[in-house]
Amino acid sequence: MTQPYSGVRVIEVGGTIAAAGATKTLSDFGADVIKVEPPAGGEVRRVPPFPDDVPHLDRGAYHLALDTGKRSLALELSSPSGVQVLLDVARGADLVVLQVPPAEAKPLLAALDMLEGDAPSTVTMTPHGLEGPLADHPEDDMSIFARTNRMLRHSYTGEEPLRYAPFVPTMQWASSTTAIAAATIWGSRRDGERRSVEVAATEALSGNVDSWYVPWAFTGVDLPRVAGARLGFPNGYFECSDGLLLFSAGTEPFFSRLCGVLGVPELATDPRFTDPLEKPNHFDEFMTHLGPYLAARTRHEAFADLQAHGVMCAPLLGVRDAMEDAQAVARGSFVEVEQAAGVGAQTIAGPPFRVRDDSGETWVARAAPTLGQHTAEVLGEAGYSAEEQLALFRAGVTA
């Protein structure tokens, strides 16, 4: 088995969901990720759910899913002794991924500079960046989301703006960080240059393609935020016999194809349906064709039939249905990982992409570490004697 990041060493600092998410894919593709985490357990270990709702630092769902294959070093970074351990562990590594508040990040980054030729590249995750008027504002998943334009877009005009599912913005920030972390590792290995990267959450979210800023800036118009199916129909959710089907079929070539499936191909060239100003007035008539078709079919029956004719649609699935969906099952979109910490095998999402060549499995999710599971091992590798490790533990620096 040859993995893409075999031989790469990454130090993750912070113990947060964002930091854990940022290094997970590197770990699963073979990097040695050393997770430097607070001895009290950071956010990623504390966020529910837990098996049977019993809180436990080693059993949380986020930790079990995002810390796969990593080694845990429980280290208090508030003293010179702790920072020195971090430096000794980070010496010669490819990358340090850091997510702590700017006021804590800046001295750690300055300390890493002391390693000079052995200093790793750094990727620093902050809500707003290390400097600037908002840099020190404390933020959370939802407040970061609010500061981008996404939360407002996720609402109807005049109604309460909504977040996505919990931690989705944070995880998108993490995914963005994984991308630049991977590029930094690869590029810096190639040219030998050390890099200093910042990923500000608001920038990572605002700079991606689902930002509606550019359409607004170019035209002065926003896509309307209104509920209801009449706009450019069929566009949105429609009822089948057992649930909802999402259509994105109001435009060509999809509308013609749909009219064909419904047995009314003439509607696709009928000015009542081709004139965008007229079309909304004829929604009810269109539904006399689409409604009975959908009522006679399950979501999956209609989905398969319509997709066979190239009509863009997708079933709305609950979380359990999503995991049991034919495509997810056939691809193995979810995998079981034999976890430590007495929770047996747990199901988590599989690879975000699959690298296929002749070298076998390139993505492997291994057990997430218990808190401090590898403290002694990592300190030993960094040259600390047994006596020195005792001293650090006794002083409350390690656990």
Next chain:
Amino acid sequence: MSGRLLEGVRVVDLTEVWAGPMGASMLGDLGADVIKVESFPRPSSITRTTPPAPGGDDDPPWERIAIHHMANRNKRNLTLNIRMEEGAEALRKLIAEADVYIEAYSAGTVDRLGFGWEAVRELNPNLVMLSMPGWGAEGPYQGYVTLGSGLDSTVGHASLRGYPERPVEQTPPIFHTDATGAVALVQAIVTGLAQRDQTGAGCFIDMSQAEAFAWQLPGAFAEVTMNDRLPERLGNRDPQIVPHGAYRAAGGEAEDATAESPPPLQESAWVVIEARTDAEWRGVATAAGHPEWADLGHPWATVVGRLRARSEVDAAMAEFAASGTAEAIADAISAAGGIAAPVKHHSSFLTNAQFASRGWLQAVEHRYMGVQLMPGFLWQLEPDAPSVDIAAGLLGEYNADVLTELGYSAEEIGAFEESGVIGNAYPG
């Protein structure tokens, strides 16, 4: 390019719509030589087909489309009609000399055109090929077509968001998987290049944009697998954190922008307020003018006390939020150590002091759009900071350059133009 991390990596980008073009632009930001092979004469889906920005009568409308400008920077634009043999041959030559080839058509499409993995690996055994159809290159949904909103539905996310008190069908469609797919593209390409370094040979990467998003929802899936129950739609509520919500502030946005020039800036009408800890709650309480709410003995001073008084705390937050603008409320809370933010419209990009201080917006000059302020990069990098070196590509802008590099003579290139293998304007 200013970026050097991917300097010297040549990328052939066949993607359309949102996720693929955006991700390939990010490779360009990092210094890769990205050649956007643009469908011709069929216009690329969405980036060349949606309504354009206003412009001069003689300006081609397809050069003024917002999403093209958002998602196609830092690429060299080459038009090719690959349904003509000369076009297909040029693409084969391009792929033979490339490091990376990316496509996002529905599964099976490029195989039928002769550009599937089995064909291209023959042309170039060192090639890293990424296929990223919505639901992946393999599986029973092969050939199905979707946008990001469809993937959001089948992954289960659409069932988790939206207004808890409203019917599920009134959940606003979103395109988050496009953002996810774009950054996953970068991860996938770099991972493929790293694997090539390890093995000395190219590889095929099968990316389902649904799977590239699924791992962002570990909590939701674990509710099912750990505890055999379906996660609820929570709206802005958090089961363990009070307060945790969006509250209406005084003033602010009423309606969406309509066509006006210049578009109006919109104030925030809502503010989010959160307190995960007693310390953050002290910040909120102090900003609200009620520091006693955080004193031991007050029923709201503790995590559990606030949970038990959820509706009372919520009502107090609603009253506090209504007493000022979203900006003023959020600033007061942040300054006192609580968590709060105004819910921003994207017009705020232009007035955001933080973005300004970091020079985040990029002034980009384009032949038909003049100088536009565009969103900046997802990351800031030293010493080789990214820059927009090529604005959104004009149709066929680099035809001659790229084809010359491939060894075509000026006469051959002229013949291609004549016969419609390449072009820089859509017919008709």
